[in-house]
Amino acid sequence: MQDLITFLEANSALVLANPAVFATFAVLFGGGGFLVGRYLLTERIANLESRIARGDEEIADLMGEQKAPKRELSMVPLIGATAVYPSEPERLPMPAAQLPAQRKGNQRV
Numbered sequence: 001m002q003d004l005i006t007f008l009e010a011n012s013a014l015v016l017a018n019p020a021v022f023a024t025f026a027v028l029f030g031g032g033g034f035l036v037g038r039y040l041l042t043e044r045i046a047n048l049e050s051r052i053a054r055g056d057e058e059i060a061d062l063m064g065e066q067k068a069p070k071r072e073l074s075m076v077p078l079i080g081a082t083a084v085y086p087s088e089p090e091r092l093p094m095p096a097a098q099l100p101a102q103r104k105g106n107q108r109v
Contacts, residue, residue, distance in 0.1 A: 008015075015022045
């Protein structure tokens with residue numbers, strides 16, 4: 001980068017003396033570089049655009065196939081179920097309708 005700055009400082013008198021020539025060369029080389037790059041990268045751009053289109057089609061297909069799974073009722077009765085621990089044989093199953101304050105001797109909820 002420092003070399004470029006040094007080059008421009010050394011040739012600034014030439015650029016300032018002929019700005020039209022400098023601008024003409026800048027437009028020619030800049031435009032030529034753009035056109036060459038565009039020509040060389042056309043195939044890559046087309047390939048990427050086709051991949052994007054294919055991805056959009058696959059997403060649309062998957063969205064069309066997507067259905068909510070049919071929910072089934074649980075086979076486990078949750079109302080009135082209690083856990084019985086083998087290490088606590090004195091613990092008896094109590095209905096779930098009882099409040100914790102009504103459960104005597106059963107501190108685990």
